[in-house]
Amino acid sequence: SLLVVLDSTMAWFSRLWCCYETFTALGHGRSVDVSAYHGNRVSVLAQGVAPCEEGMAVPCKKYCLPSGARDTLSQGFPVHILERALDVRIERAAASSESDCAVLLEHITRSGVTTVKNVNDVIGAAFVVAAHRQLHTLGELRSRLLHTLLSNTSRTELCLDLSGLHSLCDDNLTEWGCSFPARLQHVQVDCSGSSHLSNLSGLAAGIRRLDALETLCLNVSDLSSQVDCADVLAHPLSASSRLWKLDLDFRNVESFGHSIHNF
Structure with a gap:
């Protein structure tokens, strides 16, 4: 180090x-x-x-x-x-x-x-x-x-631990999605417990741009019960033909929105 x-x-x-x-x-x-x-x-x-x-x-918290x-x-x-x-x-x-x-x-x-x-x-x-x-x-x-x-x-790898940031809002997450370097192959995002998030579509849009994506680890557990998680699920599954590892944590998320039927 x-x-x-x-x-x-x-x-x-x-x-x-x-x-x-x-x-x-x-x-x-x-x-x-x-x-x-x-x-x-x-x-x-x-x-x-x-x-x-x-x-x-494994989740990034093991290394941080x-x-x-x-x-x-x-x-x-x-x-x-x-x-x-x-x-x-x-x-x-x-x-x-x-x-x-x-x-x-x-x-x-x-x-x-x-x-x-x-x-x-x-x-x-x-x-x-x-x-x-x-x-x-x-x-x-x-x-x-x-x-x-x-x-x-x-840059081909990005690990973001945004867990427990109660002041983190949807617009902030959209900004992160718009800033993902296009050649990312491995992405790990932990938004768990960020209570002011209600829409993950901005993050999903950023993931959708990643044609070379191979690994996605996403933790959105313990978010608001009204958050719509379907978009962020659908985009990585449809965007990258190279995706081989998908690790999702949706514990205590009660609503996936209407677009869950896309699956």
Whole structure:
């Protein structure tokens, strides 16, 4: 695992090797936590940056801190750091010497494995996913952060733990659906216990766009008894011919709506 520590200068963003090593860690499925010291306290985006485990065989909570603990650690995480993550530009970053910069940037350009833009996009999207439980509270900044996630076209896995977020609304979930990168193959979303959700059609629409989807794990247990879950069931079954694993948890959901007859 890797711990990124950001002080008030946020020097990490301007150091080429720091950014590239983080990109490499993410590419190898490592856990990357982000700690920020501000004022007299430390906030942490913990166990939320790394991609999902291969195959997504079990719920994400096995690999994460409980959502309540993560919320406590991330409480008050500096918004200006998330804003800085919107503008990662490793081509403008510094190293111990100009020759080091030139060597690494040339390696990225000529390797054929990735591009400078992709490195920037992956790092920016990593911060978005790490902060995903607080995004719905960030107002105008939210849409810019979600656009950063959408721009990460190389991302194939996404794990969102939105469980127990009582302020999460239908519009927030629709925004997430609209921001799913098109090449996602493995998606895991936990909305359980988010009491203000009443319509999952926005999430369903996002899933429907994923032609390469292979694995979908969805937990909508303990939602409002009036929530219509049929759309989110129907779309993954009809959208992707590559879907081979579907893990659904609808415990304590009393209504599936009229479109359940589509099955």
